[in-house]
Amino acid sequence: MRVLSTLLLALLLLLLPALASAGELTYERTRLANGLDVITHVDRRLPLVAVNLSYHVGSMHDAEHPGLAHLVEHLMFRGTRHLGDGEGDRLLAEAGAVGTNASTLYDHTSYHTLAPSQVLPLALWIESDRMAHLRPAISDRTVREEIQTVVDEWEFRVQTERHGLDHDALWAALFPPEHPFHPVGPDRIRHLRPADVRDWVHRFHGPSNATLVLAGDLPPDVLEQVEAYFGHRRGGETPPAPPLRVEPTREQRIVRTAELSTTATVAMAWPSPGLYEPGDADADVLMATLDAGLLRDLVEDELPDALLSIETAQISRVGQSLFMVAAEGTPTTDPEQLLAAIDASLEELHTRPLTKAEIDRAARRFATNTLRGLQRIDDRAQQIQRYVAAGKDPDWLDEDLARYAAVDAESIARFIHATLRTDRRVVLLSHPVESP
Amino acid sequence: MSWSRRRMLAGLSTLPSLACSRLRAERHPPAVPPGVQVSLPVVHRSDPEGGPRLYLVEDHALPLVSLAIAIRAGHRAEPTPQPGISGVTASMLLEGMEGGSRTELLARYGDLGASPGTSTGPSLLVLGCTVHRDDAEAVLSLMAENLRSPTMDATAFDRTLREHTLWPTVARGEPALVAGLGLLSASLGLESPGASLGIGPPRRLEQLDPETVGAFLRGHTTRGEATILMAGDVDEQRARTLVDRALADWPATPEPEPTSSSSPPQATGQGASEGPVRSRTVLVPWPTLPQAFIAMGGPRAPYGHEDEPAQAVASTLLASTLQYELRTRQRSTYAVQSRVWQTLHGDVLQLWVRVDPEATRAAVRAVRDQLRSLTGDRHFSEQVVAEVRTSLEMSSMLGFHGPEATLGELVRLASAELPADTPQRRLAWLRDVDARRVAEVIEHDLADDRWCWCVAGDPEALRSAGAALPEDGRLTRTPEALLGLA
Numbered sequence: 001m002r003v004l005s006t007l008l009l010a011l012l013l014l015l016l017p018a019l020a021s022a023g024e025l026t027y028e029r030t031r032l033a034n035g036l037d038v039i040t041h042v043d044r045r046l047p048l049v050a051v052n053l054s055y056h057v058g059s060m061h062d063a064e065h066p067g068l069a070h071l072v073e074h075l076m077f078r079g080t081r082h083l084g085d086g087e088g089d090r091l092l093a094e095a096g097a098v099g100t101n102a103s104t105l106y107d108h109t110s111y112h113t114l115a116p117s118q119v120l121p122l123a124l125w126i127e128s129d130r131m132a133h134l135r136p137a138i139s140d141r142t143v144r145e146e147i148q149t150v151v152d153e154w155e156f157r158v159q160t161e162r163h164g165l166d167h168d169a170l171w172a173a174l175f176p177p178e179h180p181f182h183p184v185g186p187d188r189i190r191h192l193r194p195a196d197v198r199d200w201v202h203r204f205h206g207p208s209n210a211t212l213v214l215a216g217d218l219p220p221d222v223l224e225q226v227e228a229y230f231g232h233r234r235g236g237e238t239p240p241a242p243p244l245r246v247e248p249t250r251e252q253r254i255v256r257t258a259e260l261s262t263t264a265t266v267a268m269a270w271p272s273p274g275l276y277e278p279g280d281a282d283a284d285v286l287m288a289t290l291d292a293g294l295l296r297d298l299v300e301d302e303l304p305d306a307l308l309s310i311e312t313a314q315i316s317r318v319g320q321s322l323f324m325v326a327a328e329g330t331p332t333t334d335p336e337q338l339l340a341a342i343d344a345s346l347e348e349l350h351t352r353p354l355t356k357a358e359i360d361r362a363a364r365r366f367a368t369n370t371l372r373g374l375q376r377i378d379d380r381a382q383q384i385q386r387y388v389a390a391g392k393d394p395d396w397l398d399e400d401l402a403r404y405a406a407v408d409a410e411s412i413a414r415f416i417h418a419t420l421r422t423d424r425r426v427v428l429l430s431h432p433v434e435s436p
Numbered sequence: 437m438s439w440s441r442r443r444m445l446a447g448l449s450t451l452p453s454l455a456c457s458r459l460r461a462e463r464h465p466p467a468v469p470p471g472v473q474v475s476l477p478v479v480h481r482s483d484p485e486g487g488p489r490l491y492l493v494e495d496h497a498l499p500l501v502s503l504a505i506a507i508r509a510g511h512r513a514e515p516t517p518q519p520g521i522s523g524v525t526a527s528m529l530l531e532g533m534e535g536g537s538r539t540e541l542l543a544r545y546g547d548l549g550a551s552p553g554t555s556t557g558p559s560l561l562v563l564g565c566t567v568h569r570d571d572a573e574a575v576l577s578l579m580a581e582n583l584r585s586p587t588m589d590a591t592a593f594d595r596t597l598r599e600h601t602l603w604p605t606v607a608r609g610e611p612a613l614v615a616g617l618g619l620l621s622a623s624l625g626l627e628s629p630g631a632s633l634g635i636g637p638p639r640r641l642e643q644l645d646p647e648t649v650g651a652f653l654r655g656h657t658t659r660g661e662a663t664i665l666m667a668g669d670v671d672e673q674r675a676r677t678l679v680d681r682a683l684a685d686w687p688a689t690p691e692p693e694p695t696s697s698s699s700p701p702q703a704t705g706q707g708a709s710e711g712p713v714r715s716r717t718v719l720v721p722w723p724t725l726p727q728a729f730i731a732m733g734g735p736r737a738p739y740g741h742e743d744e745p746a747q748a749v750a751s752t753l754l755a756s757t758l759q760y761e762l763r764t765r766q767r768s769t770y771a772v773q774s775r776v777w778q779t780l781h782g783d784v785l786q787l788w789v790r791v792d793p794e795a796t797r798a799a800v801r802a803v804r805d806q807l808r809s810l811t812g813d814r815h816f817s818e819q820v821v822a823e824v825r826t827s828l829e830m831s832s833m834l835g836f837h838g839p840e841a842t843l844g845e846l847v848r849l850a851s852a853e854l855p856a857d858t859p860q861r862r863l864a865w866l867r868d869v870d871a872r873r874v875a876e877v878i879e880h881d882l883a884d885d886r887w888c889w890c891v892a893g894d895p896e897a898l899r900s901a902g903a904a905l906p907e908d909g910r911l912t913r914t915p916e917a918l919l920g921l922a
Contacts, residue, residue, distance in 0.1 A: 024498065045497050046833060047473045082463050086764070091465055096472040096826045098834065116473065116830070121466040129465075145767060152763075152770035160727050160790055162609040259724060260609040263602075292546055293539035300595075308599060308606065330598070331605055361546035368549035371500050372566055375838025433609075433724065 024374050025384060025395040030223060035208025036230050039384055039394050040222055041215040043377050049216040051123040052112040052381040053131075056211070056389065057204040060106045060180035060319075061239040065196045067150065067189040070104045072200050074146040076111065077102075081133035085142070088126040095119045099378065106181070107241075107318050108389045114378045117217040121225060127212070128229040131205055135198050143194045151186045158185075162261045163326075166430045170267055173252050173426045174322070180242050181320070206236025211388050215381040244319035246271045252426045255335075258433055263308060264329040265430040266338045272323040272419050275316040276390055281403035282415040283314035283323050288362035289354055290325075298345035299327065299338075306333040306341070318390050323419060335429035349416055353409040363404035370401060474829045476863060477836050479849065480672050481856035486688050488662035491846045491856070492675050495839055501572040501668035502839035504564030505579050506850050509656035510557050511634030511780055517643075518652070520600060520636015524644060525653050526554040526561050527596045532587035541582070548575045552582075556634055558780050559851045560663075561656070566840055569669040576664075576682040583657050584686060588646035601638040604630070604919035611722065611892050615729040616786055617918040618718040618890030620777060622911075623734050623784045625715075630920050632779035637920040655690045659683055665846040668839035715911035716885075719901070720892035722915060728796045728893030728901065731788040732803060734886055736776065738783045740854045743877075745828070745866035750877040751785050752824045754810065758787065761802050768795040778851075793897035800891070800904035807887060810878050816871040825869055832863055 030038045062068040079085040092100050097115035113123055158164035168183045175181040207230055214222060248271065258265070273279030290312045299307055310327040325346075329338045374380050384394040392399070480492040514521050530552060532538045545552050550565040563583060567575045607613050620629035628637070664679045736751070737743040751774065759772045769789040777784040791799045836842045836859070849858055880886075884906065891901040892915070902910075916922040 043497070045495075046475055046837060048833075083465075093827065094823050095468040096830050098827060098830045114830075114834075118469045122468050125465045148767050149763070149770065152767070155727055155792075156770040156790055160611060160725075160729075258609075259726065260611070262605050262609045292542045293537075297537075297539055305594075305598065308602065328606075330602060357543070357547075361543060364549040365546055365551060368500075368566065368568060369551075371498055371568070372840060374498065375500070375840060376834070377837075 024371070025380065025397050027384065027394045029394060032207060032227060032231055034231065034233055035206075035236060036226075036233070037211040037388070038223065038226050039211065039213045039388070040218055041213070041377075041380055041384065041394075042218050043215060043380065044217045046377070047117045047217050048114060048377060049117050049120045049123070049214060049218060050112065050114050050378040050381040051120070051127065052110055052213040052215075052378070052385055053127045054108045054110045054211050054213070054385045054389065055204055055236075056108050056209050057200075057239050058105045058107045058109050059184075060242055060244065061204075062200075063178065063180050063242060065192055066182070067184040068192055068196055068200055069109060070184070071143070071146055071150055071189070071192050072197055073102045073104045073109055074149055075138060075142060075197060076130055076134060078142045078146065079137040080130050081136040082129055083126070085137075088130065091122060092119065092126065095122055097123065105389075108385065110382070110385055112378060112381065117219070120214070120219065120222070121229075124225060124229040128233060131207070131210070131230070132233055134201050134205065138194055138197050138201070140194055143192070143197055147189055147192060150189050154186055154189070160260070163258070163265065163430075165259060166256070166261070166265060166267060166428055169254050169256060170269055170426055170428045173254055173428075174248070174269055174271065175246060179246065180244065181317075202235075203237045204239060207233045209236030209238045211385060213381040213384045213388075213394075215384070216377040241319065244274070244317075246320065248424045248426070251422050251424075254426065254428045255431070256428070257431045260433060261430065262432045263331050264333045264335045264338060264432055265327065265428075266329070266335050266342060267324065267326040267428040267430070268342070268425050269322050269324045270419050270421075270425045272314060272321040272415075274319045274321050276392065276400075276403070279415050279419070280314070280316055280321060282407050282412045283321065283419070284316075284366060285359055285362040285404060285407045286354070286412050286415065287312045287314045287323070288365055289358045292361070294358075295325070295345060298348055299341045302344045303337060303341035306330055306338060310342075331432050335431060339427065339429060343422070346420060349420070354412050356409065359407055359409065359412070363407065366404050367401055370397065472826050472829055474833050474863060476833065476859050477842070479846070479856040479859065481849075482676065487659040488664050488679060488683055489850070490664045490666070490675060490679055491850055492670070492672055493667045493836065493842045493846065494669075494671055495667060495842060496669050498839070499569045499669050500566055500839050501569050501666060501670050502564065502566040502843040503572060503576055503579070504562050504665040504843060504847065505576075505583060506560040506562045506663045506665060506847065507583065507656040508559060508661045509561040509653065510559040510851075512558050513656065514634065515652075518636070518640070518648065519631055520634060520641050521644060521649060521652050522556045522561055522634055523636070524596060524600050524641065525649050526556050526563075527599065528588070528593065528649060529554050529563055529582055529586050531592035531596060532589060533582055534585040534587055536587070537589075538592065544578055545575070548578070550575050552579070557778055557851055558634070560847065562847060564665070564843060566668075566843075572666075572670055573678050573681065576678050580682040580686065583653070586650075586653065588650045590646065593646045593649070597641060597644065600636070601641050603635065604638065604921050607919055608915050608921070611725055611729045612788065614720060614722075614915045614918055615731040615788060615890050615892045616775075616777065618720050618892065618913065619731040619733055619786050619788075619888060620779065620784055621913065621918060622716050622718045622888035622890055624779065624781045626781070628920055629918060632781050633777065634780070635920070657686060658690055659686045659688050662686065663850045665843055665850060667842035667846060715909045716887070717889040717891075717905050717910045718918075719898050719910060719912045720890060720915060720918065721895065721898060721912065722892050723894050725893050725897070727790045728793050728891060728897035729788060729790055730796065730799060730803075730901070731786055731890040732887060733785040733787055734881065734888045736783050736785045736881070738778075738852065739848050740852050740858050740862070742865055745862055746869045746873050746877045747785075747881060748828055749821060749824050749866070749869050750874050750881065751787070752828065753820070753874065754806070754878075754882065755787055756824075757806050757810065758789075758803060761806055762789055762791075762799055766795070766798060766802060768792070768799050793894050794900060796891065796893060796897045797900040797904045800889075800901050804884065804904065807882050807884060811882055811884070813875070816874055818871045821869065821871045821874050825866060828866055829863065832859065832866070835859075
């Protein structure tokens with residue numbers, strides 16, 4: 001069976017026009033006795049190392065305390081038993097590290113830095129230290145302060161962005177309040193407590209729930225260093241994956257007036273197959289084809305002189321993705337009319353199959369874009385973490401690209417008929433604000 | 437005592453020191469050897485007689501090449517009566533080529549795995565993309581053809597013009613941008629700050645026609661005016677061959693235009709400034725804005741100038757000081773952001789924050805206190821300056837990490853026609869920046885009477901800011917006025 005799948009992969013790769021190769025992501029993988037998953041990728045272009053430690057716990061696991069995963073991420077920078085408030089960041093910056101930061105994703109939380117090669121021991125020590133010694137530094141004051149910062153971040157990313165609240169409204173309609181993808185606003189964040197934080201860290205921040213990716217100009221004894229800094233750590237519970245599927249049974253429409261936008265916008269979203277599931281690559285190829293001018297031409301034929309921009313996206317997430325179309329009309333465009341034009345255009349897709357040339361073109365662009373995403377060593381470390389979080393091998397690149405070679409007109413037609421149905425979608429009609 | 441017992445006791449005697457050592461390693465971070473090794477690539481520049489100029493960086497780590505063709509059709513080249521023509525021209529490039537629609541053009545790029553993009557700046561109009569190395573020749577030829585024979589189809593032109601004329605209306609929903617324009621107005625003394633960025637007023641844009649735009653482009657698509665930028669898996673000899681083949685059909689100098697009516701007037705190089713506004717502080721009333729936007733900064737030396745690295749150290753030091761004060765201590769903002777505007781009148785540094793309306797006064801006051809504190813401090817710690825310098829050295833190196841980042845650096849070099857060794861020279865200048873030099877720059881550039889401000893917000897925010905901003909030279913301007921809509 002494995003031979004057969006290898007042969008199939010080889011055949012699919014032959015069909016792929018511009019070839020990326022897993023050779024770009026050569027790696028070694030080790031599991032320490034305590035369960036820490038360690039992946040190294042050597043790349044000696046620059047005298048730098050990328051350190052990326054991910055805990056396999058993210059915002060989809062905090063449904064009982066929405067916003068907790070993100071709050072914990074912030075508190076990881078507020079000191080430990082051995083380091084003062086912000087001292088870890090400061091030490092790394094003094095040594096030349098850049099981009100020291102973290103990101104809370106749905107399925108994992110990633111802590112990363114890019115530093116001169118000789119800083120590797122310090123970066124490992126800091127990650128090991130906060131893996132084990134964060135809890136004593138968590139106080140009522142730091143939790144209160146970071147709650148405020150997370151609220152500030154929401155205001156920064158959502159409230160004062162032109163379409164920030166539109167997108168929040170769309171996600172909130174598609175994913176009900178109990179769903180892990182439901183957006184978390186200030187009201188819910190303010191309910192978080194220090195005890196919740198301590199419990200989260202105690203349960204999930206341990207070596208057996210983490211993957212450490214080291215990429216770049218690594219020393220020969222890198223694994224010995226990892227063992228020295230992490231080998232004596234213990235714990236790390238892997239949280240169960242919550243159910244993520246949503247299956248709308250009727251169309252929902254949201255009509256709102258944007259706080260800031262001066263243009264009419266229409267956005268629509270459908271639940272679509274999860275990352276790397278059958279149908280995910282079809283959605284990507286359809287998105288690339290529509291974005292290459294096809295959808296804009298169709299909509300402009302239906303409603304001339306009304307469109308400023310239109311774009312599509314397959315927002316791929318493990319377990320449940322989202323296919324979106326978002327259009328911006330002129331200030332005088334009626335969102336209802338714009339919606340009708342988009343609907344008429346999408347309807348054409350049901351009867352007009354994509355051509356082989358269109359599909360090949362999209363696959364080729366994905367191949368180039370995949371290589372573009374591997375230019376920096378920290379990008380490579382992040383890509384490896386994405387594959388690992390999805391349960392794939394670190395060098396799953398060839399298989400990833402082979403998915404696109406397997407897409408054809410029939411599989412895209414199946415995706416359109418099964419997914420892009422009006423009774424499965426949420427539509428947002430956003431009217432422009434009056435003059436400020 | 438048997439040998440084994442002696443060995444056991446000897447071993448036991450070392451246990452306390454081992455435990456101490458282990459404890460110390462657990463409690464104290466390891467020391468880091470000083471110094472950062474910075475590796476910058478060699479930039480090859482060649483200037484053959486009759487052009488085109490080539491900037492190249494070889495990077496064979498991936499089978500990718502980032503390429504761009506840059507022509508001197510930036511904002512500085514815009515004829516006085518046609519402000520904004522450069523941006524319209526750039527947009528029209530991707531609307532199709534002679535005999536083919538936009539969709540067909542994008543399909544040709546797509547067949548090569550490419551997603552092309554255009555940009556304009558004070559000096560250059562750039563068309564570029566990234567492809568697999570095997571497609572480099574084909575895509576460079578396609579870009580050359582694209583620049584020489586874009587469609588000037590009437591429908592596509594109307595659509596493009598509509599997007600450009602509506603841009604100020606769309607931008608009215610972007611408070612960060614409006615605050616930035618306010619700061620440019622204060623820093624450069626401009627009534628219409630958008631003009632300094634090559635943004636044409638809608639009424640002037642509406643007077644453009646396809647023939648005029650076509651003539652503007654043709655006047656600049658010559659071998660003599662073109663610069664080719666390449667970064668990635670290509671060597672110098674092959675790069676030169678690709679360039680010569682791709683631009684073989686381009687004329688060496690502008691061809692005479694068939695009709696005088698469509699010939700572009702001579703560029704003035706002055707942009708479309710409408711005269712000075714004497715104010716260092718611009719207030720922008722915006723009643724519905726949930727948070728206030730505070731932008732601050734002023735002119736700074738351009739990339740490639742000897743003073744720029746010291747100014748970069750000083751502004752980075754200021755930004756990190758403000759980040760600590762406003763985010764960590766006051767908890768009034770999420771982040772202090774920074775950018776450098778490249779305008780027709782020089783570069784302008786902008787720092788900006790978003791704060792709740794009631795926190796505006798405290799935030800402005802804190803910034804002014806920090807400025808006073810920094811300008812009054814003539815004894816900066818060499819260690820602090822060294823840390824900032826190190827982070828900027830790292831940024832210099834990362835600017836060349838991968839073909840696409842490198843292409844961005846090459847555009848910077850080409851914009852000012854800088855020598856190929858500019859990155860190395862800048863690094864040397866940066867390493868010479870010491871605490872004394874930083875103190876000089878801060879005293880000169882960050883002095884209270886030179887620092888410029890823009891605050892956009894609701895009445896409470898403006899009232900609150902007003903109590904802390906400099907008293908003299910305040911001007912109130914609406915978003916519409918800053919965007920050229922009034």
